[in-house]
Amino acid sequence: MEVTRDKLHGDGAAVPTAAAGGGDDLGFRVRQLRARDMLRGDIPDDELQAYVEERVLTTTLDKALAWARGNSMFPATFGLACCAIEMMSLPAARLDSARFGSEAFRASPRQADLLILSGRVSIKMAPVIRRIYDQMLEPRWAIAMGACCSSMGVFNNYAIVPADKFMPIDVHVPGCPPRPEALMHGVLKLRSRIQGDAPDGWRERYDAVGTEEVVGDADLPGVNAINVFQSGETQGA
Numbered sequence: 001m002e003v004t005r006d007k008l009h010g011d012g013a014a015v016p017t018a019a020a021g022g023g024d025d026l027g028f029r030v031r032q033l034r035a036r037d038m039l040r041g042d043i044p045d046d047e048l049q050a051y052v053e054e055r056v057l058t059t060t061l062d063k064a065l066a067w068a069r070g071n072s073m074f075p076a077t078f079g080l081a082c083c084a085i086e087m088m089s090l091p092a093a094r095l096d097s098a099r100f101g102s103e104a105f106r107a108s109p110r111q112a113d114l115l116i117l118s119g120r121v122s123i124k125m126a127p128v129i130r131r132i133y134d135q136m137l138e139p140r141w142a143i144a145m146g147a148c149c150s151s152m153g154v155f156n157n158y159a160i161v162p163a164d165k166f167m168p169i170d171v172h173v174p175g176c177p178p179r180p181e182a183l184m185h186g187v188l189k190l191r192s193r194i195q196g197d198a199p200d201g202w203r204e205r206y207d208a209v210g211t212e213e214v215v216g217d218a219d220l221p222g223v224n225a226i227n228v229f230q231s232g233e234t235q236g237a
Contacts, residue, residue, distance in 0.1 A: 063196070069113075070193035070194040071101040073187070078132065081119025082169065083177045085148040095184050100189055109135040113188075116183070117163050120148035120155050126166045133167050141194070144169045144185050147176045 022111060030223045037043040060066075081089060089095065091103040108111040108148040109132045133142065143162045147153030150172045152160045163169050170193065182232055 018082050049065055066195045070191040071195070072139070073100075073102045073114045073191070074104050074106045074112045074137075075102060075114040075116055076109055076132065077105045077107045078115060079118050080121060080125070081146075081148065083118035084148070085219065086177050086180050087116055087118040087145065087183060089180045090183060091189075093122045097184065098186065098204060099189065100191065109133075110137070110188075113137045113140045115140070115142045115168075116145055116192055117142065117149045118145045120146075120153070120160050121163055123161050124161050130166050136147075142167060143171045143173060145173045145183055146178055147174060150174065 034043065034047070034051060038048065043051065061077045075090075079085075090106070091097045098105045102114070109115075112137055115129075115133055115136060117129065133140065142163070144150045148155050148160065149163050150169075152162055153176055171186045173182050175182055
């Protein structure tokens with residue numbers, strides 16, 4: 001890095017020099033002088049207007065809240081099976097989920113708003129997971145990581161249950177097990193959904209809205225069994 005000094009005119013504009021490649025009218029020193037004049041009230045109205053337009057961002061409260069929520073998700077320290085090994089590398093140096101504010105894994109559901117179901121879910125474990133999900137902060141989200149959690153995968157037997165049967169799932173990450181990059185992609189998809197600019201799902205893209213398979217009466221409160229199969233069926237395994 002090369003540091004050069006530019007001479008300034010009386011109005012604060014930089015004098016072009018050969019060493020600076022012709023000079024920069026909005027260099028660091030010039031910006032300092034403009035900020036000083038702005039604080040003193042000596043800057044003209046048109047320059048003040050331009051100064052404010054360069055530094056002020058206007059938005060709505062809902063968009064600001066969605067932006068903050070999407071960039072500060074706190075996952076729960078919770079692992080179920082082999083997918084949890086892939087989940088553990090999410091905040092490591094290779095992926096560095098701290099870039100998106102999702103590196104702080106919380107050991108208590110009272111301090112978490114994202115539950116990553118990383119592995120197969122047994123019938124005995126389902127009530128425990130649901131209790132943990134109910135204790136999490138609002139608004140809260142859930143990611144089904146791996147084929148076992150989404151469609152029972154290779155463990156398609158009487159002891160395993162898909163996560164959609166007992167709790168709402170926002171994002172499904174396929175794979176057995178999915179790579180950490182796939183889980184990071186799922187987290188970014190969830191962030192886009194939280195911020196209100198999520199892309200269309202495959203049902204919208206292929207005009208398949210209305211083909212969901214519903215178990216039980218979906219209108220009853222507490223029923224979240226959407227897009228799952230009846231007990232004993234093996235489609236999609």
